[in-house]
Amino acid sequence: MRLICLVLPLLVLAGCSSFRAAPEKVTPVPNDRLLAYQQPITGGGQIAVDRDIGMLGGGCYLAFLIDRQVAARIGIGEAANFQVPPGARIVGIGIDEKDDSFCSKGHLHRELAIQLKEGETQHFRIVSEAKNGFGIQVDPR
Numbered sequence: 754m755r756l757i758c759l760v761l762p763l764l765v766l767a768g769c770s771s772f773r774a775a776p777e778k779v780t781p782v783p784n785d786r787l788l789a790y791q792q793p794i795t796g797g798g799q800i801a802v803d804r805d806i807g808m809l810g811g812g813c814y815l816a817f818l819i820d821r822q823v824a825a826r827i828g829i830g831e832a833a834n835f836q837v838p839p840g841a842r843i844v845g846i847g848i849d850e851k852d853d854s855f856c857s858k859g860h861l862h863r864e865l866a867i868q869l870k871e872g873e874t875q876h877f878r879i880v881s882e883a884k885n886g887f888g889i890q891v892d893p894r
Contacts, residue, residue: 780831865877
């Protein structure tokens with residue numbers, strides 16, 4: 754009985770962590786939630802982002818930011834590509850302020866500084882973990 758009392762909370766917390774969606778389960782972010790960086794740029798690069806599947810924040814959209822501008826509102830299991838000029842960029846996630854539910858009432862701000870070369874594609878994952886909440890990380894693919 755003691756073993757169950759010790760293991761059960763760990764299993765519950767592990768269940769709140771996200772996992773990468775199988776390729777056939779990933780859906781593109783709908784056009785109405787792609788807000789910026791969709792036009793091809795001559796000599797530019799590309800930023801690709803996938804949001805994991807998980808229980809934490811499952812009913813909420815997250816704002817995906819490029820250079821601190823909202824580029825998309827991303828739901829679980831969704832992916833998007835963005836066309837950006839080469840050079841120093843800041844990618845991040847934040848609260849979706851267009852969401853009128855409880856999800857938009859919190860505080861979330863995570864960023865990564867990147868250097869994007871001409872013709873390069875950099876991949877990122879939006880993850881959720883029971884311990885640290887939402888995060889954005891480089892996806893080495």
